[in-house]
Amino acid sequence: MNQNIxxxxxIVVEFDGERVLDNxxxxxxxxxxxxxxxxxxxxxxxxxxxIAGFIDPLSGEILFDSxxxxxxxxxxxxxNTIFQRYALFPHYNVYDNIAFGLRVxxxxxxxxxxxxxxxxxxxxxxxxxxxxxxKLSGGQQQRVAIARAVINRPKVLxxxxxxxxxxxxxxxxxxxxxxxxxxxxxxxxxxVTHDQEEALSMSDTVVVMxxxxxxxxxxxxxxxxEPQNAFVADFIGxxxxxxxxxxxxxxxxxxxxxxPCLDSGFGExxxxxxxxxxxxxxxVPPEKGTLQGEVTSVTFKGVHFEIIVDIQNFKWxxxxxxxxxxxxxxxxxxxxxxxxxxxxxxxSGLYGDYSSYSDELDTLNVIxxxxx
Amino acid sequence: MKHSSLGTKILNAPYIxxxxxxxxxxxxxxxxxxxxxxxxxWTLANIAEIKDYGEILLRxxxxxxxxxxxxxxxxYPVAYFMSKAKARTQAIxxxxxxxxxxxxxxxxxxxxxxxxEKNGIINTLLGYLGIGPLPLxxxxxxxxxxxxxxxxxYMILPIYTIMVKIDPALLEAASDLGSNGFDRLKRxxxxxxxxxxxSGITMVFVPSVSTFYIADKLGSTKxxxxxxxxxxxxxxxxxxxxxxxxxxxLMLIIxxxxxxxxxxxxxxxEAIIV
Numbered sequence: 001m002n003q004n005i006x007x008x009x010x011i012v013v014e015f016d017g018e019r020v021l022d023n024x025x026x027x028x029x030x031x032x033x034x035x036x037x038x039x040x041x042x043x044x045x046x047x048x049x050x051i052a053g054f055i056d057p058l059s060g061e062i063l064f065d066s067x068x069x070x071x072x073x074x075x076x077x078x079x080n081t082i083f084q085r086y087a088l089f090p091h092y093n094v095y096d097n098i099a100f101g102l103r104v105x106x107x108x109x110x111x112x113x114x115x116x117x118x119x120x121x122x123x124x125x126x127x128x129x130x131x132x133x134x135k136l137s138g139g140q141q142q143r144v145a146i147a148r149a150v151i152n153r154p155k156v157l158x159x160x161x162x163x164x165x166x167x168x169x170x171x172x173x174x175x176x177x178x179x180x181x182x183x184x185x186x187x188x189x190x191x192v193t194h195d196q197e198e199a200l201s202m203s204d205t206v207v208v209m210x211x212x213x214x215x216x217x218x219x220x221x222x223x224x225x226e227p228q229n230a231f232v233a234d235f236i237g238x239x240x241x242x243x244x245x246x247x248x249x250x251x252x253x254x255x256x257x258x259x260p261c262l263d264s265g266f267g268e269x270x271x272x273x274x275x276x277x278x279x280x281x282x283x284v285p286p287e288k289g290t291l292q293g294e295v296t297s298v299t300f301k302g303v304h305f306e307i308i309v310d311i312q313n314f315k316w317x318x319x320x321x322x323x324x325x326x327x328x329x330x331x332x333x334x335x336x337x338x339x340x341x342x343x344x345x346x347x348s349g350l351y352g353d354y355s356s357y358s359d360e361l362d363t364l365n366v367i368x369x370x371x372x
Numbered sequence: 373m374k375h376s377s378l379g380t381k382i383l384n385a386p387y388i389x390x391x392x393x394x395x396x397x398x399x400x401x402x403x404x405x406x407x408x409x410x411x412x413x414w415t416l417a418n419i420a421e422i423k424d425y426g427e428i429l430l431r432x433x434x435x436x437x438x439x440x441x442x443x444x445x446x447x448y449p450v451a452y453f454m455s456k457a458k459a460r461t462q463a464i465x466x467x468x469x470x471x472x473x474x475x476x477x478x479x480x481x482x483x484x485x486x487x488x489e490k491n492g493i494i495n496t497l498l499g500y501l502g503i504g505p506l507p508l509x510x511x512x513x514x515x516x517x518x519x520x521x522x523x524x525x526y527m528i529l530p531i532y533t534i535m536v537k538i539d540p541a542l543l544e545a546a547s548d549l550g551s552n553g554f555d556r557l558k559r560x561x562x563x564x565x566x567x568x569x570x571s572g573i574t575m576v577f578v579p580s581v582s583t584f585y586i587a588d589k590l591g592s593t594k595x596x597x598x599x600x601x602x603x604x605x606x607x608x609x610x611x612x613x614x615x616x617x618x619x620x621x622l623m624l625i626i627x628x629x630x631x632x633x634x635x636x637x638x639x640x641x642e643a644i645i646v
Contacts, residue, residue, distance in 0.1 A: 052544075052548060053547075054544055073547065073552075074544070074547040074548050075547045075548070075549075075550045075551055075552050079548075080548055080549065081544075081545070081548045083541050083544070083545060085541060087539065087541035087542050087544065087545040088545075089542060089545070089546075089560065090542075090564070091563045091564055100546070100549050100559070101549035101550050103559075104549060104550040104551050104555055104559070105550055148549070149548075149549075152549065152550070
């Protein structure tokens with residue numbers, strides 16, 4: 001688990017003069033499950049296609065097993081890809097699709113037969129050999145795509161948003177299944193998604209990308225608990241991002257009040273971004289809270305309520321299992337370990353409070369319509 | 373099945389009327405002529421006469437097969453490169469292919485006589501080099517060339533239309549699975565372009581086998597085709613019934629070849645048979 005299988009060094013990719021990847025450097029270890037996570041257009045799919053060999057970087061190096069593979073065409077790389085829309089061959093049946101890679105390599109038919117049947121067992125599609133591709137459901141096509149790729153025993157499997165086309169229930173099942181397949185095969189998975197939950201639940205390492213740059217690399221827990229900047233904090237999960245001033249180590253000033261925290265190493269009186277996750281705030285009676293505000297919106301989410309509280313015109317999102325009423329005044333308590341301090345970045349101030357929160361907007365629209 | 377409303381029926385009416393008037397009725401007339409004599413009495417004599425035209429029928433089929441094969445072999449690469457070209461290049465190529473089609477077939481064919489004839493362009497140029505004059509016109513080669521020239525767009529266009537629709541992701545998947553350029557052509561592009569090939573073959577073979585004027589202008593009496601023979605029969609009123617019988621046989625040949633091609637097109641019947 002400590003040998004680099006793929007390294008990207010200072011990769012720059014441009015399409016028609018537009019910079020799509022801006023100095024990307026990334027090391028991926030053998031047998032690791034790595035997820036490239038980011039909004040559409042962040043460069044995650046481009047990074048994947050770069051590793052597959054479909055595009056060449058303008059500058060920078062791609063190393064595979066410590067050998068430079070810039071310019072090596074896709075059919076000579078020992079990686080295989082699962083494409084976003086599967087790209088199964090419509091003129092072949094399930095068996096012939098899975099056998100494709102081995103036939104190209106002129107593997108004897110007898111061995112192909114054995115390996116295809118092993119693959120069908122791996123993806124739970126025994127008995128589907130003769131089935132036509134068009135007659136498969138989305139989930140079954142997905143499995144064929146997996147089998148078609150891993151039968152070639154690649155060292156690295158690239159997955160380009162493979163679950164995006166599936167419905168929620170099936171997606172959850174496939175997440176588990178993919179994770180199991182990765183463990184069984186013991187190979188590296190590089191997985192691309194824009195779904196942060198998927199990234200957190202499946203990966204060993206998450207690479208958060210935006211605007212062609214890597215924002216943060218870390219374990220799912222690190223990424224969630226210690227986001228490096230406002231973009232990461234906003235993209236991964238829900239978060240209240242406030243302007244603060246780090247008075248000294250372990251003490252931050254927010255909304256004119258001083259809060260003890262666990263962060264240190266910032267300059268004295270340095271302006272910082274402060275992240276407080278909605279589930280880390282406790283709601284108490286107004287007189288017992290350090291902050292007081294008015295509930296402006298309550299949304300029932302099943303497991304919890306999502307409550308928007310207005311404190312000095314900053315709308316906080318708070319998740320609680322207790323029900324509260326709109327218009328009610330509540331107090332908030334924030335424990336030191338609920339506070340995470342980040343250095344100011346280019347993303348500071350872009351992701352503020354929840355005043356444009358969609359549920360609330362919907363409510364406002366309804367009220368306006370009723371007034372008319 | 374949706375029930376068609378009165379409105380749809382009214383909208384369909386002109387089309388149905390047109391079909392009956394200009395497709396069904398003429399076919400019925402041809403069949404009627406084929407099985408009657410000059411006095412309108414029922415007879416099989418016209419059909420029996422066909423055996424005298426066996427050679428010309430076989431020749432027509434032979435020429436059409438050769439022309440279709442050459443057209444296919446030359447069109448396939450053109451369609452392939454066209455489908456891979458930039459949008460602008462594709463548009464220009466498309467226009468160049470369509471341009472001759474806007475001119476009348478007779479004029480197009482006639483211009484070939486000035487190129488191929490004894491004192492034509494090619495023989496004049498060869499004359500400067502001290503070669504020839506070569507017998508170009510009046511040969512079966514000239515007739516087949518005429519067919520290829522006239523019908524090649526009908527081969528290129530259906531193949532091109534199918535090829536541009538092949539999902540580029542499939543080609544990426546093939547290279548990802550280890551296919552080089554030739555292998556991708558063999559395993560992905562060619563099988564997926566088959567419906568276009570089938571349409572192209574049909575659209576070139578059918579007009580080739582039934583063509584007239586091309587053999588008349590570019591060939592000799594030895595290269596006469598069934599289409600020319602039918603035309604000659606109808607020119608003289610006395611032989612209309614024989615002409616109708618020949619037309620009837622030609623229609624059968626075309627129907628059989630359509631059925632064969634349809635079988636090749638696969639169960640989905642994906643081929644566009646126009």
